[in-house]
Amino acid sequence: EAQLVESGGGLVKPGGSLRLSCAASGFTFSDYNMNWVRQAPGKGLEWVSSISSASSYKYYADSVKGRFTISRDNAKNSLYLQMSSLRAEDTALYYCAGSSWYWYFALWGRGTLVTVSS
């Protein structure tokens, strides 16, 4: 069974940094494009960043561009999101999501909560 498990969330002060990880299992990770999608408390879904299967292409929402960096390690079946210069508005549940050839989200993790507060 395909599974995505996020980790690395927590409480961080404004301006701080955090690195999220997503461990994949039960499917061929290197065949999938991968993404981060977030959801602020009580709000809707917001796409954050995407990376192609071989890391050739990376995309970012304007709201995180220049502050967040997406990466992956296919040998470790893992996806990462390095977040810096964090702001209160980055507070959200961050989901790892997998896409096949097209950029819809077929696989989802359960999310990891990031709280930015002083």
Added chain:
Amino acid sequence: EIVMTQSPATLSVSPGERATLSCRASQSVGSNYLAWYQQKPGQAPRLLIYAASTRATGIPARFSGSGSGAEFTLTISSLQSEDFAVYYCQQYNSWPLTFGGGTEVEIK
């Protein structure tokens, strides 16, 4: 950026009735690059429909998607208790990927 607008924000439906949810894009999403998701409280979203009308694996036939260009509809033919949730549409025609604001389907 393609802006996705869902309506209504809340839909009150009795079990067994049909629910029709709308999703409108600010411009065409190309070759129907439109997906629908269901999210229940405390759970991750789940893919229901992709390519505007193709059901994802394991999704019951009572869920159907239709539409093209910039106007799309998700229909739940006969609502079951487990279908009361929030539904989101998402376009994947162009960057940035964008979601609609969601429609909450609640019990009438």
